[in-house]
Amino acid sequence: MALLTPDDLADMTNALIKNDCLIQELTTYSLDGLCRKVYGTAPGNEMIAIVPVTAGNGIIGSFSESLLFTVKHFGMNGFITENTDVAGYYEAVTAGADIVLMADDLAYIAHNLRNGKIAHNQVCTGRIYAEILCHAADFADGDIDNDNIDNDENALLVIGLGKVGTPALETFLNEKQNIYVFDVDSKRVDEIVLHYPVKKYDPKDGKTFSRIFEATPCADTISESVLRENSVVSTPGIPCGISGELIEKYSVRVVLEPLGIGTLSMLYAVFDFRVA
Numbered sequence: 001m002a003l004l005t006p007d008d009l010a011d012m013t014n015a016l017i018k019n020d021c022l023i024q025e026l027t028t029y030s031l032d033g034l035c036r037k038v039y040g041t042a043p044g045n046e047m048i049a050i051v052p053v054t055a056g057n058g059i060i061g062s063f064s065e066s067l068l069f070t071v072k073h074f075g076m077n078g079f080i081t082e083n084t085d086v087a088g089y090y091e092a093v094t095a096g097a098d099i100v101l102m103a104d105d106l107a108y109i110a111h112n113l114r115n116g117k118i119a120h121n122q123v124c125t126g127r128i129y130a131e132i133l134c135h136a137a138d139f140a141d142g143d144i145d146n147d148n149i150d151n152d153e154n155a156l157l158v159i160g161l162g163k164v165g166t167p168a169l170e171t172f173l174n175e176k177q178n179i180y181v182f183d184v185d186s187k188r189v190d191e192i193v194l195h196y197p198v199k200k201y202d203p204k205d206g207k208t209f210s211r212i213f214e215a216t217p218c219a220d221t222i223s224e225s226v227l228r229e230n231s232v233v234s235t236p237g238i239p240c241g242i243s244g245e246l247i248e249k250y251s252v253r254v255v256l257e258p259l260g261i262g263t264l265s266m267l268y269a270v271f272d273f274r275v276a
């Protein structure tokens with residue numbers, strides 16, 4: 001798994017706030033409103049403990065602080081444990097935490113100690129970034145016609161079919177979207193096309209897309225040839241897969257933030273309280 005760096009998180013608080021506004025503009029839902037709709041849950045005054053973990057490559061500067069910012073920004077209660085690792089987990093539980101957030105180099109999880117629900121960052125990140133595109137409406141080149149899923153005009157391009165991209169793909173399919181897929185690993189593309197009702201994207205076809213999902217650890221994965229004026233790109237991938245020059249040239253709207261959006265999605269995945 002590609003690990004975050006302190007530089008990735010340097011502007012995280014502004015990025016979360018700016019992306020929340022963009023999500024609202026694109027979907028009519030605020031980020032927490034969208035999570036509530038997607039998961040059918042809401043916060044119920046849970047105390048959220050964040051446990052710093054030193055295993056592997058160790059503490060990432062401002063990782064825990066960015067999680068606490070996310071928790072508090074969306075009106076929830078939380079704290080960072082003074083101790084790390086197992087001692088931090090013990091501290092969290094004995095201090096009465098309802099939910100524990102913690103990450104090592106392989107997994108970042110939210111665990112609700114009251115109801116046993118557990119959520120994985122890669123799955124929840126893929127899901128929420130996909131839901132943003134599903135709910136995005138009113139593009140420059142016309143409204144999305146969700147009733148006509150075979151219409152290639154409305155098709156979505158998914159780039160990067162790994163641990164974030166695959167749950168995103170499943171979300172799109174649940175929402176009955178028409179999907180083209182691309183990954184630099186052609187074996188992965190073949191596996192995906194075999195298992196899911198999606199089509200291979202072939203650059204030779206010259207297709208362009210008003211909605212693009214990207215989850216790779218590489219820059220410049222989104223080429224000019226796939227873009228339309230005002231395309232929307234929803235991309236958890238770090239670094240950003242589209243250049244600033246293309247964003248400007250095509251007035252592309254890009255949803256990208258390094259940690260908070262996925263974290264909120266994880267919390268809603270483990271909340272207990274179900275909304276009507």
Ligand code: NAI
Pocket residue numbers: 001002003004121122125159160161162163164165182183184185188215216217218221235236237238239257258259260261262263
């Ligand atoms: P992964 O390694 O499981 O999957 C990445 C996929 O991208 C692989 O299938 C790989 O073959 C493909 N790929 C690599 N280079 C490519 C290229 N140039 N063109 C097309 N496909 C390419 O990684 P995972 O866990 O799915 O993460 C993807 C990205 O999302 C990483 O940058 C990770 O740091 C980021 N991420 C961001 C989060 C956020 O909150 N913003 C949360 C979790 C992950």
Ligand code: 0TF
Pocket residue numbers: 001002003004051052053054055058059060061063064103104105106108121258259262
């Ligand atoms: O960097 C990562 C993931 C995070 C996905 C969210 N964008 N790519 N995982 C490593 C987290 C390690 C945290 C560290 N152990 C700490 O500070 O507690």
